[in-house]
Amino acid sequence: AEFTFKMQSSDPSGDRNFQIQQQWADRVEAMSGGRLAIQLLPVGSVVKHTETLDAIRMGILDGHITATGYFSGKDPAFGLIGNTVGAWSDTSQLLQYMNYGGGNELMTALYAPYGVRFIGASTTGVESLVSKVPLDGVDDLKGLKLRAPEGLVQKVFAAAGAAPVNLPGSEVFTALSKGVIDAADYTVFSTNQKAGMNDIAPHPVQPGFHSLPLIDVSVSQKKWDRLPEDLQQILIVSVRDFARDITTQLRIADQQAVREARRNPAITLHDWSAEERRKFREIAKGQWAEMAQASDNAMKVYRSITAYLEDNGLL
Amino acid sequence: MKPAHAPRQVPAGTPRARTRLDRWILRIGDLLSLLFVFTVAISFFEVLMRYLFNAPTIWVHETAAFIGGSLFIVGGAYALANNRHVRVVLVYDQVSARTRAWLDLFHSLAGLLFAGLLAWGAWTMVRNAWLAPWGELHLETSGSAWNPPFPALLKAVILLVVCLMFVQCLLHALVDLRSLRRPGDGEVADV
Amino acid sequence: MFDLSAVGIAWGSLLMLVLLIGLLLTGMQLAFVTGLVALLFTMGWFGVDAMPLITSRMYSFASGYVFLAVPMFVMMAALLDRSGIARDLFDAMRRVARRLRGGVAVQTLVVAVILASMSGVIGGETVLLGILALPQMLRLGYDRRLAIGTTCAGGALGTMMPPSIVLIIYGMTASVSIGDLFKAAFLPAAILAALYMAYVLVRCHLNPALAPLPSDDELAGDDGRRIRYGRALAFPALTVAMVLGSIYTGVASVTEASALGVVGIMISALVRGELNWAMIRDSARATLQTCGMIIWIGLGASALVGVYNLMGGIDFVESVILSLSNGHAMVTVLIMMVILLVLGMFLDWVGVALLTMPIFVPIINNLGLDPVWFGVVFCLNMQVSFLSPPFGPAAFYLKSVAPADISLGEIFRSLVPFILLQILALALVLGFPQLALWWR
Numbered sequence: 001a002e003f004t005f006k007m008q009s010s011d012p013s014g015d016r017n018f019q020i021q022q023q024w025a026d027r028v029e030a031m032s033g034g035r036l037a038i039q040l041l042p043v044g045s046v047v048k049h050t051e052t053l054d055a056i057r058m059g060i061l062d063g064h065i066t067a068t069g070y071f072s073g074k075d076p077a078f079g080l081i082g083n084t085v086g087a088w089s090d091t092s093q094l095l096q097y098m099n100y101g102g103g104n105e106l107m108t109a110l111y112a113p114y115g116v117r118f119i120g121a122s123t124t125g126v127e128s129l130v131s132k133v134p135l136d137g138v139d140d141l142k143g144l145k146l147r148a149p150e151g152l153v154q155k156v157f158a159a160a161g162a163a164p165v166n167l168p169g170s171e172v173f174t175a176l177s178k179g180v181i182d183a184a185d186y187t188v189f190s191t192n193q194k195a196g197m198n199d200i201a202p203h204p205v206q207p208g209f210h211s212l213p214l215i216d217v218s219v220s221q222k223k224w225d226r227l228p229e230d231l232q233q234i235l236i237v238s239v240r241d242f243a244r245d246i247t248t249q250l251r252i253a254d255q256q257a258v259r260e261a262r263r264n265p266a267i268t269l270h271d272w273s274a275e276e277r278r279k280f281r282e283i284a285k286g287q288w289a290e291m292a293q294a295s296d297n298a299m300k301v302y303r304s305i306t307a308y309l310e311d312n313g314l315l
Numbered sequence: 316m317k318p319a320h321a322p323r324q325v326p327a328g329t330p331r332a333r334t335r336l337d338r339w340i341l342r343i344g345d346l347l348s349l350l351f352v353f354t355v356a357i358s359f360f361e362v363l364m365r366y367l368f369n370a371p372t373i374w375v376h377e378t379a380a381f382i383g384g385s386l387f388i389v390g391g392a393y394a395l396a397n398n399r400h401v402r403v404v405l406v407y408d409q410v411s412a413r414t415r416a417w418l419d420l421f422h423s424l425a426g427l428l429f430a431g432l433l434a435w436g437a438w439t440m441v442r443n444a445w446l447a448p449w450g451e452l453h454l455e456t457s458g459s460a461w462n463p464p465f466p467a468l469l470k471a472v473i474l475l476v477v478c479l480m481f482v483q484c485l486l487h488a489l490v491d492l493r494s495l496r497r498p499g500d501g502e503v504a505d506v
Numbered sequence: 507m508f509d510l511s512a513v514g515i516a517w518g519s520l521l522m523l524v525l526l527i528g529l530l531l532t533g534m535q536l537a538f539v540t541g542l543v544a545l546l547f548t549m550g551w552f553g554v555d556a557m558p559l560i561t562s563r564m565y566s567f568a569s570g571y572v573f574l575a576v577p578m579f580v581m582m583a584a585l586l587d588r589s590g591i592a593r594d595l596f597d598a599m600r601r602v603a604r605r606l607r608g609g610v611a612v613q614t615l616v617v618a619v620i621l622a623s624m625s626g627v628i629g630g631e632t633v634l635l636g637i638l639a640l641p642q643m644l645r646l647g648y649d650r651r652l653a654i655g656t657t658c659a660g661g662a663l664g665t666m667m668p669p670s671i672v673l674i675i676y677g678m679t680a681s682v683s684i685g686d687l688f689k690a691a692f693l694p695a696a697i698l699a700a701l702y703m704a705y706v707l708v709r710c711h712l713n714p715a716l717a718p719l720p721s722d723d724e725l726a727g728d729d730g731r732r733i734r735y736g737r738a739l740a741f742p743a744l745t746v747a748m749v750l751g752s753i754y755t756g757v758a759s760v761t762e763a764s765a766l767g768v769v770g771i772m773i774s775a776l777v778r779g780e781l782n783w784a785m786i787r788d789s790a791r792a793t794l795q796t797c798g799m800i801i802w803i804g805l806g807a808s809a810l811v812g813v814y815n816l817m818g819g820i821d822f823v824e825s826v827i828l829s830l831s832n833g834h835a836m837v838t839v840l841i842m843m844v845i846l847l848v849l850g851m852f853l854d855w856v857g858v859a860l861l862t863m864p865i866f867v868p869i870i871n872n873l874g875l876d877p878v879w880f881g882v883v884f885c886l887n888m889q890v891s892f893l894s895p896p897f898g899p900a901a902f903y904l905k906s907v908a909p910a911d912i913s914l915g916e917i918f919r920s921l922v923p924f925i926l927l928q929i930l931a932l933a934l935v936l937g938f939p940q941l942a943l944w945w946r
C-alpha cells in the first residue's frame with residue numbers, strides 16, 4: 001500500500017466491536033484500491049487506552065478508534081463530550097448532533113492542538129444498567145451500591161444518591177454475583193446478556209438511560225495532510241458509514257438479546273418512564289454545568305450541546 | 316532445642332552498595348518503603364468503610380495505585396543500588412575474574428545507554444503530561460470523579476528515577492574501570 | 507539514518523531473539539536486557555521520535571491498580587517469614603505424621619500447601635522450608651535428593667495454590683477475572699501437591715532406606731512437650747480464611763484481599779507477641795526490593811511486547827503457530843506449551859507471561875478454548891519454570907539457605923522427578939479441562 005496507518009482500538013481483538021472495526025479497515029483498503037491500508041491493533045497492544053492521544057501526537061501511532069472520554073485527564077472537555085450522561089436517548093441523536101449539529105467541528109477544534117485530526121464520530125449503543133434489585137426510577141438509586149466507571153457517570157450517580165464503587169471490569173461479575181455491588185454500569189445489553197450478567201442480576205434497566213459513549217476515529221494530522229483528497233474523502237465517508245454499521249449491528253444484537261431475556265421468566269426488564277428519564281437528566285444537567293466550569297473547552301462543549309438540545313426540543 | 320524465633324536469613328546476603336549514591340538510594344528507599352504499610356492501611360480502611368459503613372471512598376484506589384506505582388519505579392533504582400536485579404549467571408559464573416570485570420563494565424555501560432534513552436523518552440512524556448499543547452501548565456489528571464493529578468506525578472517520578480539510574484550506572488562504570496586497572500580487586504556479583 | 511524495518515518481521519524477530527539471548531548470557535540484568543532491546547528496536551524500526559513509546563509502556567504498567575496485589579503478597583510473605591508462625595506450624599505438624607515412613611517429607615509438603623494458601627509469591631516459602639524442613643530431613647538420614655526435591659518443589663507451590671501472583675499477572679494481561687482463575691487453579695494445585703506426596707510415599711515404601719523413622723527417644727521428647735500451638739495458630743488460620751474467603755466470595759477485590767492478608771498476618775504476629783517495629787520495617791524494605799526485581803522485569807518485558815506489537819509481531823507469531831499446527835486446536839496448545847517450557851528455562855516467569863500472553867490469549871479465544879483454563883495451564887508451566895535449569899528461581903532460593911555442601915547442580919538433579927510430576931499434572935489439566943473448570 002502507498003499509505004499504511006497503524007491505529008489502536010479501545011477494544012480487545014476477540015470483541016465484536018473490534019471485528020466490526022476490522023471490517024471498516026478492510027473496506028477502506030478495498031475502496032482505495034489498495035492504496036491505503038489500515039492496520040488495526042487491539043487495546044493496550046502498543047500503549048494504554050488513555051495514552052493513544054499522546055502516542056499519535058508523538059508519531060508512535062497513526063490513529064485510534066477509541067472512547068473520547070478516556071482523555072478527560074488531558075482536558076475535562078473530552079470527559080463532557082465523551083459521555084454526556086443523560087443527554088441522548090438513542091444513538092441517532094448523538095450522531096445527528098455530531099454530524100449535523102456542530103459536534104464534528106467542535107471535536108476537530110479540540111483535537112487540533114494535539115496534532116490529531118478528527119475524522120468522524122461513532123458510538124456503541126445506550127448501555128443498559130445491570131441490576132440485582134428492581135430499579136424503576138430515580139428514587140430507587142438512593143443508597144444503591146453501584147459500579148461505575150470514573151468520571152462524569154460516577155458523579156451523576158453520586159448526585160442521584162447512589163454509592164458508586166470503583167471496580168475493574170474483570171471483577172464486576174464476581175462482585176455482582178456475591179452481592180458486593182447491587183448494580184453495575186457495564187456495557188450494552190447484548191454483551192451483558194451473553195456474559196451472563198442478567199442471570200445473576202435479573203433486573204436490567206433496558207433501554208438504559210445513563211451512558212452513551214462517543215467513539216472517535218482520528219489520525220495524525222501530519223499523516224492526514226500527506227493523503228490526497230480522494231483518500232481523505234474515503235476516510236470521512238467510510239467512518240460515517242462505520243458509525244451506522246456498528247450502531248445498527250449492536251442494536252440488532254440488543255433486540256435479539258432482549259427477546260431472549262423476555263422469554264426467560266427469571267429476568268425482568270425495567271423500562272423507565274419518560275418522567276423518570278427527565279428527572280435523571282435534570283440531575284445530570286447539574287453535573288454537566290459543574291464540569292463545564294473545569295476548563296474553557298469544557299464550557300464550549302457545554303454550550304454547544306445544550307444549545308443543540310434546546311434548538312431541537314430535546315431538553 | 317532451638318530458638319523460638321528463627322534468625323532471619325536473607326537469600327543472597329546483605330545489601331552491598333558500591334557507591335555513595337547507592338548508599339543514599341538505599342537509605343531513602345528504606346524510608347519510602349514504609350509507604351507500602353500506609354497503602355495497606357488505607358486499603359483496609361476502604362474495605363471497612365465499604366462493608367461496615369456502606370460508604371466507599373473515592374480516593375483510596377487511586378492513591379494506593381499511585382503510591383504503589385511510584386514505589387515500583389523507585390524499586391528499580393533500589394535494586395540497582397544493591398545489585399539485586401535478576402540475572403542469568405550461567406556463563407558469568409564460569410569465566411575468569413578479569414573477564415567478569417570486563418562484563419561488569421559492559422553491563423554498566425549498557426545500563427547507562429538504557430537509562431539515558433529512557434530519560435530522553437520520559438522527558439517527552441512528562442512534557443506532554445505537564446503542559447497543555449498550547450504551552451500552559453496543566454497537570455494531566457486521572458479523569459475520575461476525584462480527579463487527582465496522579466498521571467502527571469507518576470510520569471514525573473519515572474523521569475526522576477531513570478535520571479537517577481543514569482547517574483548510578485555512570486558511577487558504577489567508573490568503579491568497574493578502576494577495578495579493571497587493579498586486577499584481583501574485582502567485585503563479586505550475585506545471582 | 508538506517509532503517510531496521512527493511513529486514514522485515516521474520517528476520518526482525520530472529521534478530522531480536524538473538525540479541526536477547528546474547529545479552530542475557532553475558533549476565534546482564536534481565537530487566538535491562540529486555541528494556542534495552544526494546545529501546546534499540548524502537549529506534550531502529552521507527553526512528554528516534556518513537557522513543558517515548560517505551561516510557562509510556564512503563565507508565566501504563568506501573569499505573570495498573572491490580573498490580574498492587576504484588577507488593578501486598580510479597581509483604582505477607584516477608585512478615586510470615588519474620589514471625590514464628592511458619593515454624594510453629596511445622597512443629598505442630600510433627601505430631602501428625604511422625605511414625606509414617608517418609609512422614610517428615612509429607613509433613614513438609616502439607617506445611618508448604620498451607621503456606622502456599624497464605625502467600626502468593628515464589629521465594630519466601632522455599633527459603634522458609636529450606637531453613638525449617640531440610641535440616642530435619644537431612645538429620646534423620648533422609649535421602650538427600652528426595653529431601654531437596656521435596657523442599658524445593660513444595661516451596662514453589664506458593665504461586666500455584668491461590669492466591670498467586672502468576673495468576674494475577676495472567677488475569678491482567680488476558681483480562682480474565684482473577685477470582686475465577688483462583689477458583690480454577692485450586693484443584694490442579696491440590697492435585698500437584700498430592701502427586702508430590704504420593705511420589706514420596708511410594709518411593710519410601712519401595713525403599714525404606716530413603717526415609718529412616720525418628721528414634722524412640724526423639725518421639726518421646728516430642729510427646730513430652732506441651733502443645734501450645736493451638737491458640738498461636740488460630741490467627742494465621744483466620745488470615746487464610748480471610749484472604750481466600752474474601753476472594754472466593756468476592757467481598758473484596760484481589761488487591762484489597764491482599765491488603766487484608768497483610769493486616770491479618772500483622773494481627774497474628776501481634777497476638778503472638780512478635781510484632782515489632784524492626785519486623786515491619788524489614789518487611790517493607792524486602793517488599794521494595796522484591797518489587798524492584800519483579801516489576802522491573804515486567805516493565806522491560808512489557809516494553810518489548812509493545813515494540814514487537816507495533817512491528818507487526820502479533821500477526822507474525824499467530825501465523826507461525828497456526829501454520830505449524832494446521833488449525834488443530836490441541837496441536838496449537840501443545841506448540842504453546844513447548845514455547846512456554848523452553849522460555850521458562852531461560853526467563854523469569856513475569857517476562858514469559860508478558861511476552862507470550864498478549865499473543866497466545868487471543869489465539870486461545872479464537873480457537874474457542876477457555877482463557878481461564880489456559881491460565882491454569884500457564885500457571886502449571888510456570889511451576890516447571892521455577893525448577894528447570896539453568897534459570898530456576900526455586901533452586902536459587904534453596905541454594906541460598908541450604909548447607910554449603912549442597913551444590914546447585916545437585917539441587918537441579920534432585921528436581922528432575924518433581925519436574926516430571928509437574929509435567930504429568932500439566933498433561934492432566936490439558937487432557938481434562940474440567941479439573942480446572944468443574945465449578946462452572
Ligand code: NA
Pocket residue numbers: 621622623624625626627663664665666667668669670
Ligand atoms: Na499461593
Ligand code: NA
Pocket residue numbers: 850851852853890891892893894895896897898899
Ligand atoms: Na527455569
